[in-house]
Amino acid sequence: GLEKLGEGRLSGPEDVYVDAAAGGTLYTATRDGWLQRMQPNGSWEHWRFVGGTDLLGIAPSADGSMLVCDAHKGLLKVEDGHVTILASTVEGSTIRFADAVIEASDGTVYFSDGSTRFGFGEWFLDYLEARPTGRLLRYDPGTGKASVALDNLAFANGVALSRDEAFVIVCETGRFKCTRLWLKGDKAGQAETFVDDLPGSPDNIQLAPDGSFWVALIQRSPWLDLVMRWTFTKRVVASFPALLDAVHAAGKGAMVAQVSEDGEVLRVLDDSEGKVINFITSVTEFNGDLFFGSLATNFVGKLSLAKVAQAQGQAAASS
Numbered sequence: 001g002l003e004k005l006g007e008g009r010l011s012g013p014e015d016v017y018v019d020a021a022a023g024g025t026l027y028t029a030t031r032d033g034w035l036q037r038m039q040p041n042g043s044w045e046h047w048r049f050v051g052g053t054d055l056l057g058i059a060p061s062a063d064g065s066m067l068v069c070d071a072h073k074g075l076l077k078v079e080d081g082h083v084t085i086l087a088s089t090v091e092g093s094t095i096r097f098a099d100a101v102i103e104a105s106d107g108t109v110y111f112s113d114g115s116t117r118f119g120f121g122e123w124f125l126d127y128l129e130a131r132p133t134g135r136l137l138r139y140d141p142g143t144g145k146a147s148v149a150l151d152n153l154a155f156a157n158g159v160a161l162s163r164d165e166a167f168v169i170v171c172e173t174g175r176f177k178c179t180r181l182w183l184k185g186d187k188a189g190q191a192e193t194f195v196d197d198l199p200g201s202p203d204n205i206q207l208a209p210d211g212s213f214w215v216a217l218i219q220r221s222p223w224l225d226l227v228m229r230w231t232f233t234k235r236v237v238a239s240f241p242a243l244l245d246a247v248h249a250a251g252k253g254a255m256v257a258q259v260s261e262d263g264e265v266l267r268v269l270d271d272s273e274g275k276v277i278n279f280i281t282s283v284t285e286f287n288g289d290l291f292f293g294s295l296a297t298n299f300v301g302k303l304s305l306a307k308v309a310q311a312q313g314q315a316a317a318s319s
Contacts (some may be wrong), residue, residue, distance in 0.1 A: 002276045002309040005291075006044050010036060015057045015100070016293045016300055018286040028293060028300060029055035029068060035078060050079050057111070057159070057204065058102035067109060069098040071120035075111050075139060075146070078120060087111075087139050087146035095117075095137070095146075100159040102168070104183075109139040110149065112156040131312040132181035136170045136181065148164040150181055150191055158282075162261060163211040166187045169194050171202035171215065178202055178215065178259075196218035199270075201253045204282035204293070211261045214290070219253040219272065222234050232262055256283045256290070269308065277301045 005026070006013075013036075024239040026038040027047070033055065037047035056072035058260045061067050061077065066084075068076040071125030074095040076090035088095055090113070097114035104110065114120075116133040123163075134156030138149040150156075154174030160166050170298070176187045177196035182188050196257035208214055253274040271277075292301035 001311070002292075004299040004300040005038060005042075005302055007035070009044060010300065013297070013300050014055075014295050015282045016284050016291045017058050017060060018284055018291060019060065020286060024286055026291065026300065027058060027066065029058050031055070035066060036069070036216045040048055048080070050076065050078055050083055056098070056120070058282050059101045059103055061103050062105075062107065062288060067101045067103060067111075069111055071097050071099065071114075073099065074098050074108065075137075086144070087137070090135070090137055090146040091148055097134075099157055100181040102161050102170075104165055104168075106265055107141045109137065109141070110159050110161070110170075111137050112153075112159050112170055113137055114156050114173075132172075132174070134174075136168070150179065151239065153179065155201075158202060158206075158215070160213055161208050163207060169205055171205050173201040173203060173218070176201055177203060178263075180263075181306040191200050193263075195259050195265065198257065198265070199268060200257075203280070205294065206284045208258065208285045212266060213259045213261070214285055215257045216280045216283045217255040217257055217268075218279065218281075218290075219255050219270075219274075228242050254278050254280050254292075256280060256292070263313070 017027045019025045023040040029035050031053050033051045034046045035048040038044050052070055056071055057069040059067045065077050068078050070076050075086045077084040077086050077096055095113050099112040099114045101111040113135040132152045132154040134153035135145050135148050136150040136156055139146045154172045156170055157173045158171040167180045167182045169178050169180050176198045178194040179191055180194035182214045200219045202315040203216040204217055205215045207214050214249045254271040255279050257268045260266055268281055279294050279296035280292050281295055284291045288305050290303045
């Protein structure tokens with residue numbers, strides 16, 4: 001029941017933002033350097049040209065611009081005809097892998113730096129090495145500077161704020177977990193596990209309308225789990241691109257999870273074969289539908305939650 005939006009015109013739409021205030025206008029960034037927009041009537045347009053091939057996470061800003069993570073350049077602000085680099089360094093070090101971004105109501109921007117050792121084109125090497133060099137960064141629009149909010153993260157990826165903005169969540173792809181940093185209350189400044197032992201590696205995370213979260217999961221590969229047990233096997237696979245591609249391809253199913261605001265996994269939608277869409281990198285809920293981004297497709301996926309419930313009910317009845 002998956003609908004393919006913009007099929008053929010989108011190259012690796014990694015992240016998706018749906019503007020509820022604009023009736024469901026959809027935005028995504030693609031490998032050709034464009035922010036593309038789909039109107040509620042289904043028509044597409046090249047909306048803003050950013051440039052580059054490493055555009056990843058996107059999020060709206062209160063001033064009407066769009067925040068974009070360019071893995072190579074850093075945190076960008078994109079307006080009509082103008083692109084500004086907000087942060088390319090943090091506390092004296094280069095931002096090598098700007099990944100996902102979200103803006104709080106006070107204007108503070110939280111974004112992730114996946115690795116201090118590897119860039120976007122070498123992301124799988126960071127995953128194999130399994131050294132926690134990722135960071136959650138904070139950009140202060142008042143000072144125009146970025147700072148480190150959390151470090152020692154294993155491939156810092158998706159970022160989301162809770163509904164009341166009491167905490168921010170960052171996904172740790174390399175540890176199959178999401179970490180929560182408290183922003184308000186008695187625990188302000190403290191970090192703790194939000195959800196762990198997920199059935200896949202978490203990529204992007206998005207706040208759902210009911211206050212829960214949708215997490216895109218890169219399916220775990222038994223071959224990769226085997227490789228990750230020993231330093232020797234990791235070095236062998238990293239040294240031979242053909243082996244790296246084979247191990248990576250073994251986990252190309254499609255999987256997303258819904259997690260409550262208390263960190264409880266509510267449900268998992270899983271297509272282990274990934275015949276229609278695979279390697280889901282983001283999932284966004286709007287008006288009863290899920291919208292999927294993926295670096296491996298030329299479209300944005302749209303799936304009705306009502307159809308999912310109907311299919312699950314039929315499967316339960318037949319069993």
